[in-house]
Amino acid sequence: FILAGWNGDAATEARIKEETKATIRVIPMGEEREAACVLTGEKGREVFFAQAY
Numbered sequence: 001f002i003l004a005g006w007n008g009d010a011a012t013e014a015r016i017k018e019e020t021k022a023t024i025r026v027i028p029m030g031e032e033r034e035a036a037c038v039l040t041g042e043k044g045r046e047v048f049f050a051q052a053y
Contacts (some may be wrong), residue, residue, distance in 0.1 A: 001025065005035030007044035015039060022049040 006012065016039055017023050026048040037044040
């Protein structure tokens with residue numbers, strides 16, 4: 001698992017999956033922490049990505 005920023009865009013999520021084989025596994029609820037998107041650098045929020053084995 002990796003905690004990284006995501007801009008909330010489905011196209012960005014698809015590109016991350018294509019390039020890394022990782023998908024979003026957890027979107028933390030409660031206090032939303034801002035983070036720059038790991039792919040685009042745009043403003044976003046922290047989510048957990050992971051690969052399936």
